[in-house]
Structure formats: structure tokens, C-alpha cells
Amino acid sequence: MATWDSVASLLRYSSPVALAAVGETVVEVSGIINIGLEGMMLAGAYAAVVGSLQTGNPWIGVLYGVGAGIAFALVNCLVLVYLRVDQVLAGTAMNLLSLGLTSTLFRARFGQSGQLISAPEISRFAGVDVIIIGLAVLVLGLHFLIRRSGWGLALRACGEYPSAARASGYSVEMLRCSALLIGGLFGGLAGAYLSIGIAGSFAENMTSGRGFVAIALVTFGRWRTPWVLAAALLIGYAESLQYSLQGTSSIPYQFFLALPYLIALAVLVFVGKGAIAPESLGNTELEVG
Amino acid sequence: MKNTVMTFLVSALAFCVIGCTGGTDAAPKTASNQPADQKPASGGFKVALITPGPVSDSGWNALAYDGLMAIQKGLGAEVKNDDATGTKIKDSMRSYAQDGYNLVIGHGFEYNDPEAEVAANFPKTVFVSSSGGKTGANFGAFRFALEQGFYLAGALAAEMSKTGKIAMIGGPKVPSIESTFNAFRAGAMAEKKGIQVFEEFTGKDSDIQAAKQLTEAQLAKGADVVIHQANAAAQGVFDACKEKNVWALGANLNQNDNASGVVIASAVIVAQPAFLELAKAVKAGTYKGEITTVGMDKGAIDFIVNPKLQAKIPADVLKKLEDMKAKIKSGALSVPMDKF
Numbered sequence: 196m197a198t199w200d201s202v203a204s205l206l207r208y209s210s211p212v213a214l215a216a217v218g219e220t221v222v223e224v225s226g227i228i229n230i231g232l233e234g235m236m237l238a239g240a241y242a243a244v245v246g247s248l249q250t251g252n253p254w255i256g257v258l259y260g261v262g263a264g265i266a267f268a269l270v271n272c273l274v275l276v277y278l279r280v281d282q283v284l285a286g287t288a289m290n291l292l293s294l295g296l297t298s299t300l301f302r303a304r305f306g307q308s309g310q311l312i313s314a315p316e317i318s319r320f321a322g323v324d325v326i327i328i329g330l331a332v333l334v335l336g337l338h339f340l341i342r343r344s345g346w347g348l349a350l351r352a353c354g355e356y357p358s359a360a361r362a363s364g365y366s367v368e369m370l371r372c373s374a375l376l377i378g379g380l381f382g383g384l385a386g387a388y389l390s391i392g393i394a395g396s397f398a399e400n401m402t403s404g405r406g407f408v409a410i411a412l413v414t415f416g417r418w419r420t421p422w423v424l425a426a427a428l429l430i431g432y433a434e435s436l437q438y439s440l441q442g443t444s445s446i447p448y449q450f451f452l453a454l455p456y457l458i459a460l461a462v463l464v465f466v467g468k469g470a471i472a473p474e475s476l477g478n479t480e481l482e483v484g
Numbered sequence: 485m486k487n488t489v490m491t492f493l494v495s496a497l498a499f500c501v502i503g504c505t506g507g508t509d510a511a512p513k514t515a516s517n518q519p520a521d522q523k524p525a526s527g528g529f530k531v532a533l534i535t536p537g538p539v540s541d542s543g544w545n546a547l548a549y550d551g552l553m554a555i556q557k558g559l560g561a562e563v564k565n566d567d568a569t570g571t572k573i574k575d576s577m578r579s580y581a582q583d584g585y586n587l588v589i590g591h592g593f594e595y596n597d598p599e600a601e602v603a604a605n606f607p608k609t610v611f612v613s614s615s616g617g618k619t620g621a622n623f624g625a626f627r628f629a630l631e632q633g634f635y636l637a638g639a640l641a642a643e644m645s646k647t648g649k650i651a652m653i654g655g656p657k658v659p660s661i662e663s664t665f666n667a668f669r670a671g672a673m674a675e676k677k678g679i680q681v682f683e684e685f686t687g688k689d690s691d692i693q694a695a696k697q698l699t700e701a702q703l704a705k706g707a708d709v710v711i712h713q714a715n716a717a718a719q720g721v722f723d724a725c726k727e728k729n730v731w732a733l734g735a736n737l738n739q740n741d742n743a744s745g746v747v748i749a750s751a752v753i754v755a756q757p758a759f760l761e762l763a764k765a766v767k768a769g770t771y772k773g774e775i776t777t778v779g780m781d782k783g784a785i786d787f788i789v790n791p792k793l794q795a796k797i798p799a800d801v802l803k804k805l806e807d808m809k810a811k812i813k814s815g816a817l818s819v820p821m822d823k824f
Contacts, residue, residue, distance in 0.1 A: 204700070208693065208697055211693070298538065298540070301540060302540050305540070306540070307539055307540060307549055308539055308540060308541075308542065308545075308546035308547075308549045308550055309538075309539070309540030309541055309542045309546055309716065310542060311542045311716075311718055311719045311722070311739065311742055311743075312719065313719060313723075313742070313743035313744065389693060390692075393692075393693050393696065394692035394693055394696060394719065394720055394723070395719065395723055396692050396719035396720070396723070397692075398541070398690040398691075398692055398716035398717055398719075399538045399540055399541075399690055399716065400538075400690045401690050401691065401692055401693075401716075401717075403688050403690060403691040403694070434697070435697065435701075438684075438694075438697050438698045438700075438701040439701045439704070439705075441684055441685075441698075441701075449687065452687045
């Protein structure tokens, strides 16, 4: 039982980053890099706590969180797809916007000096919940969609060579927007899971860089959702190891804090060669023809 | 692609920096070494507070903000606050001084060095940091002896633990937090010699998940009473304790009524009177640059047992805590405090 407990806790604690990374994979396959993922998660986390507190029902909270993620995605559609703003700039702006917005709303609602919120959490059976099980199904489903369906082929074409997709009669804009909306759904869900699936609470900047880790995991997982999930679990495992190893030896605790990232770096060095990024990733230029 | 990755890394770094320092409600920054353009304090008494993190953290920064509000109410002062760390500290201090602020409070030991430098240029402004060692005509430090509260918390934790293992969960590893943890350990050791005390840090201030995970790891090692210095992430510590049905101890603010229902007592800083007194002295012009330590004797530190859970603590332990409190107040018992 003890082993199942540790597996369940690994799944739980890896889920926020895993969800965000899987969503980001779909976005990147379409040729867009959503740097604003961190802000998206943060907005989802705040909205979920508010929804959960307001209604007493954590599932309504999850809906609020997903809604916040999708709202961010809609802005992304406009800014990244139709206005073709530089994606790194726009993403950074979204992150700052979200940090400022959630902090301001948090203080307006819970007081300048804050509160330790305790919001109703998602119920679990044997340590896992519906979202964790859903994640496994969604990862396989998305993999199938991206690799085997017509939509997936067109989406990959948008990421590799958008002109070809356009020449074949597809709307690159609509395809990229569909990917962004899926990414928003996952980003919001990731934040919601962090705040009411795990913490049952909210704090300013509580995502603490998980969105950026998720973006790195997409590269780590070579733009394939099952591998991205595996990468998230590996990093999650290193992180949990870090918590139990800390204090048991004379090695400074900072080393253990850096451990997950060292593992990520090491793996990137060895698998990096095989990683094939979408050719047009982050490219904002109007394609010729 | 390479460019995208590089720009991404740079922006990620920038975001981390902004994220860690808050970046919100920052005062207008004007970096200048010129003392000449300091406006005279125009009638009203003005007080500024600079904190190392957002004041909404339900902990260290929140209590300073409450202190600032007490100054606003008590003295009718005009107040302003922002968060600044690192190189932003001196900018922030200078801009407040130039705007004619009478008192600038830097809430942490890290504000002591910058204030010593800035104070020389702005003789009309008083700079005070929460702990630190440097003083001058118009700058000094006052330190809350939270160690006294943590010492008692350690004693209670040692008494309440059945496994003989207790844990301390910190956010970033900074000297002020380590000092309180050392006092906690000393209090526990004085009570029970063989007690095992785990000391762990998440390294981050607002990461509730990390606080929860780290606490769970300590509980898995057998700890059954946990104290924290996790500020905004404290709910993660309390939640982990609730799930395993063990006791937790609150810190900085009175957290006994936390929804988790496992906070058996809190080591508390009562900041308002101390802040108010400081502001009064500055307003009256009687402030002299000095280092003062405020503790239980002045009512600035307290150790409050949760009245709802009091019945869970053996009567003789409660009595012992009261005795120790009296001894600390009278000075008969001195609690270890790190110098930093």
C-alpha cells in the first residue's frame, strides 16, 4: 500500500506541470510557442479557488479555472494568430498581466495583508482523482489526434510549413486557434488542479515557475504527448526525491532543489539530437504564397 | 529556433526576477544621490514601508503592513508601501526620502546596510530596519524577538510529539528564519533531550505545493508536530498535517483559527504597538538611532495556545509553558538569538 501511496502522490504532484505541458505540446505542434503559460496557470489557479469558495463545489471551481485558461487563449488567438505579435513579447506581457491581475484581485477580495484560504478540494479515491485518470486518457487521445487524424496532419503542417497547409485549403488561423484553445483548456485546468486539487489554497505567484518548466518539458518530450507526460513524471519524481533526500545528508539543500533541472538538462543533452522542433515554431512572418 | 529559445530563457529569467520581487504597486523610482532636492515634510507626517515580498502573505510582510495601518490610524499619517529587494532597495528608499517621508521602515535585516548608505544623504528622514547591526543619527534597527515564541513552540512540540520527531518547514533559507528555527530546536531539546528535529526549506515563498510536499515527506519520516516559516505557503503545511491528523504550530500571525483545525498554538509577532511607538518617537523628534530588541517583555511577542484545542494539552505542560513565558518576560530565561 505504501508503494501505491507514493505512486499516487507522484501522479498528483506531477499533474499540474504535466497538464500544462501536454496542452503546450498541441500549441507548439501548430507552430506557436505560448510563453504566457505561467500566467495562464496562475489565472486558472485563482479563478478555481474563487469558484470553489463561492459555490462550495470544487468542480465548479475547475470550470472557472478552465474558463480563465480559455479566456487567456482567446486573447492569444487575437494577439498571436491574427495580429502576429512577437510570441515571446506577447507571452511575457501575458505573464505580467496575470501576475498583476491575480494579485490585485486576491488583495481586493481577501484583504491587503492576505488570508490563508482553505477552499473545498477535489475528492480523491485511493489517492487519485478523475483529473489524473482523465489526463492519461487525454494524452493518448491527443497523441492519436495529432498523429493519425486529418486535423492533426493539418495542424502539424501549420507548425512545419504553413504555406503548404494553406495551399491545401486549410485555414492556418483557425487551426492554430483550435490548438491555442486546447492549450488554454489544459493551462487553466493545470492551474485549477494546482490550487484546488493539491493546495486547496491560493497565494500570489503560487505557480512559482511551473509554467516555464512545462514549456521546457515539451522540448524534453520531443513534441509527443506521451513522452511529454513521461518527462513530467520523471521531473516530478526527481522533485519528490529532493524532498525526502533533503536533510538526510550534508549536501546543501540547494543541490536537491536544482536536481530536477539537472536531470532535465542531462536528458536534453542525450536525447537532444533526436528532438525535431516544428520548423515554423515561433515564426510570426506571413508565409509567402 | 535558437533565437526563440534564447529570448525565451531571458524572458523567463526576467519574469522570475519580477515575480520574486513582487513587481506590483511599486513606488515611482528616481535614482539620485543628490540630497539637495529633498522636499521639506509638508505639514503631514509621512511613513513608508518597504517589504521583501508582497504584503498579502499572511505572515512576515502582512504583519508589517498591519503595523503600517496602525500608524495610519493612530497618527493620521500618510502611508505608502512597496516591495523591493536587492538593488531596488536603495532606489525605493531614496525616492521616499525625496518625497519628504519622515520615516522609512525596511522590513528585514537586508535593509540595514542600504539605509546606512542612504540615510547620510537625507538627514530629515529616519530609516529603520527590522533587525540589523548598523546605527547612526537618523537610522537604526528594531528587532522582533520571535525566537522567544519559537522557543516555547519547541517546548510544546517536544511535549506533544509521540514519535519523538518534530519538523520545521521554511520558505527561503535566510538568517532570520534560521535563527527562529534554532530557538525552536533549543526549546525542544531543553524539554526532551533525545528529540529529533528536522529542518527543511522549500527555497520559495509562495509555493504551496512545495510546502505541502515537503511537509508530507517529514511526516513520512515520522514527524508528528510541525512548525513553519512559510508565510503565504503555510496552508500547504497545515493541509498536510490535517491529512495525517498531526499537530501544527502557527508562526508570525495568530493562525489558531485556521480552517485546517490542526493549529494547536501560534508564535506571534504583535507588531502594531511597536510600529506605533516607533512612529510616535519619530514624529515627536525624540528618535535616536539605536538597535532595539522588542520581545515578550514589551508585549511584542506572544505564544498563544489555541483555546479550542487547549484540552488536548496536558495541564502540567500548559503550566510549564506559562512559567517559561513569565521567566522569559522577567529575563530569568534567555532564548538563543543568532546575530545577523
